[in-house]
Amino acid sequence: MIDFKGVEKEYTNGVKALQSVDLSIKQGEFVAVIGLSGAGKSTLIRCINRMHDITNGTIHVFGINVSTLKEREIRKLRRRIGMIFQSFNLVTRTTVLKNVLVSFVPELSLWRKVLGLYTTEQKIKALSALDKVGIVDKAYVRVDQLSGGQQQRVALARTLAQNPEILLADEPIASLDPVTARVVMDDFKKINQEMDISVIMNIHHVEIALEYADRIIGIRQGQVVFDGKANDVTNDVLDYIYGKKHDRKEVVMTRAYV
Numbered sequence: 001m002i003d004f005k006g007v008e009k010e011y012t013n014g015v016k017a018l019q020s021v022d023l024s025i026k027q028g029e030f031v032a033v034i035g036l037s038g039a040g041k042s043t044l045i046r047c048i049n050r051m052h053d054i055t056n057g058t059i060h061v062f063g064i065n066v067s068t069l070k071e072r073e074i075r076k077l078r079r080r081i082g083m084i085f086q087s088f089n090l091v092t093r094t095t096v097l098k099n100v101l102v103s104f105v106p107e108l109s110l111w112r113k114v115l116g117l118y119t120t121e122q123k124i125k126a127l128s129a130l131d132k133v134g135i136v137d138k139a140y141v142r143v144d145q146l147s148g149g150q151q152q153r154v155a156l157a158r159t160l161a162q163n164p165e166i167l168l169a170d171e172p173i174a175s176l177d178p179v180t181a182r183v184v185m186d187d188f189k190k191i192n193q194e195m196d197i198s199v200i201m202n203i204h205h206v207e208i209a210l211e212y213a214d215r216i217i218g219i220r221q222g223q224v225v226f227d228g229k230a231n232d233v234t235n236d237v238l239d240y241i242y243g244k245k246h247d248r249k250e251v252v253m254t255r256a257y258v
Helices: 041-048 071-078 096-107 110-115 120-132 148-160 178-195 206-212 235-242 248-252
Strands: 002-010 016-025 030-034 056-061 081-085 166-170 198-202 215-220 223-229
Touching (some): 002 041, 016 223, 030 041, 041 056, 041 215, 071 081, 096 120, 096 148, 120 148, 148 178, 166 178, 178 198, 178 206
Parallel strands (some): 030 198, 030 215, 166 198
Antiparallel strands (some): 002 016, 215 223
């Protein structure tokens, strides 16, 4: 479903974010990408839906070479690939339901876009998505009245409403406290298992990654240095990914209370 072949990414400032990356991710996998800040985790994820263009190599998603796509084709591809960010990216001064309905804007006719009119079917889908993450009762509440964890679940519902086959998550729990983080991670796991949606998540919290993901990809200085089952991650593996000078407890709790 997702295939990296010899992928490299070099930024204009000369930083080599990815180096000779070869990966294959199958439908339905829950993959956690771990490593130090600046190791290339976010770059790896953002190349999948072509938020970043690669320098060399190829990335195929659903059998499509994403580097060859035109702008309209990229937008079409992204309808099949949901994206969750650390910052939620919500309109806080409007309701939860309206934020979820935004996912249907690309499907609206011009006059409906101008007037902000959604179909009954779209409203039902939006409410269903909120129900899947357990906050349908907040549908008519303003987003700025919600906790951080609830806001991230709204963002997740918005993505689910577009019926994606892949869910990319870039540090989705970095700004949440440990208890709330696990509530959100429960939603990701439920979606992965019950809807067979592939989840590829960039995450700093090592213990949470090992608890929820089926597969761990470790990145160091732009290179994949570990790719295997969560049960196969040992202290020696973590030392190699993060470097022995980094205390594991420090790594695990990074950003936990930001």
